[in-house]
Amino acid sequence: MPKRAPGSNATPRRAFLRGTAAAAAGIAFPNLFTRRVLAAEGATPANERLGLGFIGMGKQMGGHVGTYLGRHNCQVLAVCDVESRRLDQFQRRVNEFYAQKTGKADYAGCEAYKDYRELLLRPDIDAVIIASPEHWHALHVIDAANAGKDIYCEKPLSHTIQEARAMVNAVRQNAVVFQTGSQQRSDREFRIACELVRNGRIGQVHTVHVNVGGPPQACYLPAQPVPDGLDWDFWLGPAPMRPYNADIAPDIDYDGWPNWRSYRDYAGGMMTDWGAHHFDIAQWGLGMDDTGPVEIHPPDETYERLTYKYANGVVMQHGGGSGGDAGVEFVGELGRVMVNRGFLATDPEHLINELPGPGEIKLYDSDNHHDDWLRAIQTRSRPICDVEIGARTITVCHLGNIAYFLKRPLKWDPANERFVDDDEANRMLAKAMRSPWKLNV
Amino acid sequence: MFSQPGLRPSARALSLICCFVCGFFWSANAQNPDDLAKCEAAIPMQATIKIDTPRKLLVFTLCKGFVHSSIPLGVKALEMMGSRTGAYTITQSDDPAVFQPERLAQFDAVCMLSTTGELFEDETLKQSLLNFVKSGKGLVGIHAATDCFYNWPAYGEMMGGYFDGHPWGSGDTVICKVDDPAHPIAAAFKARSFTIQDEIYQFQAKPYSREQLRVLLSLDTNLTDMSKGGIKRTDNDFAVSWVQTYGEGRVFYCSLGHNESVFWNPTVLRHYLDGIQFALGDLAVDTTPSAKLTPEQVEASLLAGNTIRVEEAFKDLPAFRLGDDAELPRMIEQWVVDGNYVSSDRSALELRLATALRSNPTEDARRIIVQHLARIGTNASLEALTELLVVPASADDARVALERLATPEARAVLRHVASNATGNMRIGCINSLGNLRDVESIPIIAPMARAEDADMATAAQTALGKIGGAEAEKALLSALAVTPPESAGSLLSACASAALAREARGETALAAAFYTRMIELSPTPRCRIVALQGMARTDPDHALVAIIEALQTADTALHAGAATAARALPSTVKTESLSAALSELPSNAQVHLLYALADRGDAAALPAVTGAVQSADTAVSLAAVAALGKLGDASSVVLLAGLAAKASENLQVTARASLAALRGSDTNNAIIAAIEPADGLVRAELVRALGARNARESIPALLTFATDPDETVRQQIYETLATLAGTDNLRAVVGLLASEQSDLARAGAEKAVVAVLARGGNSAEQAQVVLSVLPEVKQGIAGYCSMLRVLGKIDDPLTLEALVAATSFRNTEVRTTAARALAEWPTIAPMQILYDMAAAAEEAPLRDILLRGYVRMIENAANTGDRKEQYGKAFIVARTADERKVVLASIGKQTDPRLVDVVAPYANDADTSQEVALVMEKLRKLTFSLKASHGAESLALALDGDIATRWTTNAPQVAGQWLEIDLGYVGEFSKVVLDSTPSPGDYPRAYSVFIATDTSNWGEPVVSGIGTAPITEITIEPRPGRYVRIEQTGKDDGLWWSIHELRLEAK
Helix, strand or coil, rough: CCCCCCCCCCCCCCCCCCCCCCCCCCCCCCCHHHHHHHCCCCCCCCHCCCCEEEEEHHHHHHHHHHHHHCCCCCCEEEEEEEEEHHHHHHHHHHHHHHHHHHCCCCCCCCCCCCHHEEEEEHHHCCEEEEEHHHEEEEEHHHHHHHHCCCEEECCCCCCCCCHHHHHHHHHHHCCCCCEECCHHHHHHHHHHHHHHHHHCCCCEEEEEECCCCCCCCCCCCCCCCCCCEEEEHHCEEEEECCCCCCCCCCCCCCCCCCHHHEECCCCCCHHHHHHHHHHHHHHHCCCCCCCCEEEEEECCCCCCCCCEEECCCCEEEEEECCCCCCCEEEEEECCEEEEECCCEEEEEEEHHCCCCCCCCCCCCCCCCCCHHHHHHHCCCCCCCHHHHHHHHHHHHHHHHHHHHHCCEEEEECCCCCCCCHHHHHHHHHHHCCCCCCCCCC | CCCCCCCCCCCCHHHHHHHHHHHHHHHHHCCCCHHHHHHHCCCCCCCCCCCCCCCCEECCCCCCCCCCCCCCHHHHHHHHHHHHCEEEEEEEEEHHHHHHHHHHHHCCCCECCCCCCCCCCCCCHHHHHHHHHCCCEEEEEHHHCCEEECCCCCHHHHHCECCCCCCCCCEEEEEEEEECCCCHHHHHHHHCCEEEEECCCECCCCCCCCCCCCCEEEEEECCCCCCCCCCCCCCCCCCCEEEEECEEEEEECCCCCCHHHHHHHHHHHHHHHHHHHHHHHCCCCCCCHHHHCCCHHHHHHHHHHHHHHHHHHHHHHHHHCEEEECCHHHHHHHHHHHHHHHHHHHHHHHHHHHHHHHHCCHHHHHHHHHHHHHCCCHHHHHHHHHHHCCCCCCCCHHHHHHHCCCCCHHHHHHHHHHHCHHHHHHHHHHHHHHHHHCCHHHHHHHHHHHCCCHHHHHHHHHHHHHHCCCCHHHHEEEHHHHCCHHCCCCCCCCHHHHHHHHCCCCCHHHHHHHHHHHHHCCCHHHHHHHHHHHHHEEEEEEEHHHHHHHCCCCCCHHHHHHHHHHCCCHHHHHHHHHHHHCCCCCCCHHHHHHHHHHCCCCHHHHHHHHCCCCCCCCHHHHHHHHHHHHHHCCHHHHHHHHHHHHHHHHHHHHHHHHHHHHCCCCCCHHHHHHCCCCCCHHHHHHHHHHHHHHHHHHHHHHHHCCCCCCHHHHHHHHHHHHHHHHHHHHHHHHHHHHHCCCCHHHHHHHHHHHHHHHHCHHHHHHHHHHHHHHHHCCCCCHHHHHHHHHHHHCCHHHHHHHHEEEEEEEEHHHHHHHHHHHHHCCCCCCHHHHHHHHHHHHHHHHHHHHHHHHHHHHHCCCCCHHHHHHHHHHHHHCCCCCHHHHHHHCCCCCHHHHHHHHHHHHHHHHHHHHHHHHHHHHHHHHHCEEEEEEEEHHHHHHHHCCCCCEEEEEEEEECCCCCEEEEEEEECCCCCCCEEECCCCCCCCEEEEEEEEECCCCCCCCCECCCCCCCCEEEEEEEEEEEEEEEECCEEEEEEEEEEEEEEEEC
């Protein structure tokens, strides 16, 4: 552990804003032309590029590193992981890229850190991208915020409901810009689907179906030898101690998605892994981004599936619907809207062409989730999936998991973010952390 | 009955060899020494019943069918088990003669160990075995003991059932439940479900029955993969072990035992031992059939079972290691979770957990126990948990549990440790007390806020921030005064959290005072940033001043933070003050403030923002222009349009976006009104904005301005009309196209017309409109061609006619345009025309277009003509190598292998030889394709030309299985041959054949038949069709349906 706790930048933020090449049409309205400007810029001078650090070099991070290496107004300065092979591979990849780009064969400007707190001490790193496992998100995000870094954090936002709110507080207190990695909101079909719903094209919405997998489970896998180069204690971090098993944290040669997502101690199962995408869209379409449901019913004699109810009467079901490809299906008095990645269908069919007219609701139009974050960094405004939205969405997912776990109906107060008259459920809002880890907020 | 269909010949051969060398086989020590060692380690030390009289067990191992490789190890296990416990000695035999009455009499029980097939026919021997059992001796069956003597029903009744396949194979892992948890013979399982990897047998409908048998174990179908093939039972009853009385005798059967590993499973071995002791007559148990138990008996058994389950689980828990059967911890977890809200259960559970904690648990078990105590623990567990605090390996788990316990007593413990411990333990307790918002620990924690050790200090500070209140705040501020800025990140957060808690309680003034004090003590940029956020909410007046001060510094980070806080200031008055300060600020601060003003959305800022557009600093003016998008209104139109037209690129783009985003119900009108007085470039921007704004109401105005002398303006108008115009504007827009003189602009007008056409409407009406305008075309040829292209988008006989006429115009360009339009026609209507014209065309470019059109229509799915003939004609028309290549390329997309004949004649043409060769190879590779109800992954093997490989259903033959053949084209079938020679039993027992041209309409079978031999030849009355479907209408309970090679005769 470093001697000094992570703190603020000693040097003022470089003037990222001043660059004339830095496009600034960062307003939340149809920005038909901004992409062209961002693309048209020539080489941004080094001292005007956004310095980036990456935390958690897993399967998802491969894509992100590629994205930001390709942004000429950004410079990848550091990578961080608790496993040395991954760290090494990513560091080499970045240095090789820049060596080629600059023509300097000995380029070594990308640093590799095992301890993210050392990365956060770097004054030249303006922003971080976080793709660590869920049980780490709150710690990474809060410490990054306290260090004054802008943040892009992968979904699912948090491991518990309390962590989500703590992350919002940290982001607001430190006035940093935060984007949740629920990039479906920057996909056209999802925005159109939600605009159709919000503008009443299917009449009064009464039911929403969200098709994602189920809750996490306990892990009883046997012990295996810890691979060389992996600091297992650090990987676990705040999670309860248990022996290593490759199913939880596979090595870099494993091509699939890691299974820590299925285990309660690290994540929320598919309810959060995919729920963070599709419940997010459900909330967007329903206009519930600043609140949440008031009742949650696990399957029982009355309810065939996990069912949420909102104060306005709308019912949201885990599963169900007309079958087919929809990740989210909105059902209203006058029809339905079904949407998924690369898929949008309405019933009746003609609804799909009825885009918002003058005076109607036009939702935040972002055509690229990362560009949206970069724009927000310049203008200091809230990007499309600001931390509050990420928090409200992941809370919905966690509420479902708590209901599955306790196997009884729950009453939720979304304004105060507590269960009503339910000590037992309220104990599940937070988790305890292994020493010395804590939320620094 | 053989369990490996298709491999019967080799299995039979093996079993025959086995019969001869059986004795030889067993006595040779063929076992793996490791397996033996594992087995030995798993044998029970003692039997349930200590006996006086020596017992003798006959272990019979003859196999007439499949020979299980586990038999030798099974024999060894039975032998060792008997000798170690003294419960019995074994004699092993595979000679039916051992069943002669005089020889059998010496034994107390017979064990059939995976015997298979019709073991012997001799009636005397059979009767001898029956009598043996009936007279009061015992019978034990292991695994395939139910897979024999199918022809001797009495055996089936005596053993209890006959094997009917095993949907779960030797590699499958399943969960078995204990149906009769209190029964003595099930005692080994301790009333809990278990995981096992072995074959799970399904039993035939008769004679297996719970009316006869007392079932002890069965498959837990709720937790097992029920999508396996071969499942026939519909009652979910997959029994695994049972007992019954037969006459005076006793029968025990268990189906586990395919895998060697079963014989080193200590629990299963114990189960066998108990079953054997019962069969031998030493262990007396109730054998009332399961279905005949009274409700009271069932209830009593379940209750007794519950007690056993809980007792045994907690006895076994301390020894649990990860990697052991996880059913144990899962079950306990279920109790903890389910018992969680029934407090009487909870305290009993807690007591058991605490007891287990003190029973020297393994590290894994201890962790599990402590985690459960963290969930349901009360002060009753306090002592046990506190004891763990000094055990290094468990101290932190215990600390976590105490934190979750959260009782006053638990907190006291944490406080005590926080005061006296060092290092991580101390930090951990401080963290816990902070999480608990434990006010009473402030005296302990506050002094540590300024500790030398940074980690200790941070822990204390964060805890104080969570606890809050005056004392905590004092300590935090005191720390703030002495902490260097670069380490103050989490301290500032702790401060903000303490203040936020005040705000939540409505103590706004106190919160505000705190924020102010923060800045006084640490006027660093980060501190100011953090404090300003809170100040903006709690003391807006003061905050305003501080924000402007911050904006006036040179610190760019401070600008950003201050601007963020500015967004939160309430009221218009603040907006005005901020706006007033704007122009005097450093440029970077202006930029930030502009974005903040935009986000505030308060129009009071509009004048200042508008003024900032004129700034000499490009970043400032850019930000101002962007802000106008949110704050501006009709009055901003002219300014934005001007910038959009003439400013530098970045500014242009932003101005356009803002112009498109302006609010206000009169803004569209303002844009329209601004067109007239504006100059060309600006006009174009205004028009562009109308398109972006979806301003349909501007269409009349746009049509008026469409005659603007400035080409750029006209282009933009066309672009906007393409977005906005509706079907009722068609005539007007076509008129514009007709009168457009500039070639460049005309392209845009054409696009607009096409867009309007695509919006729908009656094609005949559309045709009328366009044709009526045609004579009005100005500027001769180019204009005329444009209209022709438009005509090409309207599928109507009149437009077709007009285009055909145009193909004979004198002007080349007109002819070419018309030809192209025909070639791209949306339907195949002009197909013949294209052919005729191509054949007659003298000029290569024209012919090329027409030929391309023709082949394109050949490709069209709606073309039901004879493609072979059509392509043949195309080749004749093609005069040059390039034209032939066009035809070849089209053929290359087809899937009819007969097209090879069309291409073959050109194989020797030097200039197209390469293309021809490629296409011919592609066509030759085409063959028909298959689908089936089963075995999709092996379908290709029915066509791979290798008789050894096969497609198979992987399941016994049953009516409803099917196979479909897709010819790829409509041909005439005359014969289908199914060759399964290497699997001679796998021919379909009965079949029906269907032929169709589309798979939604099969109709009646064209031929039905029965299979009797490995090669099934199905002759069909030649009839046209593309698809053949062969449906199985017969059945075979053991053998699968396989095809090693499928041959088709079709024209």
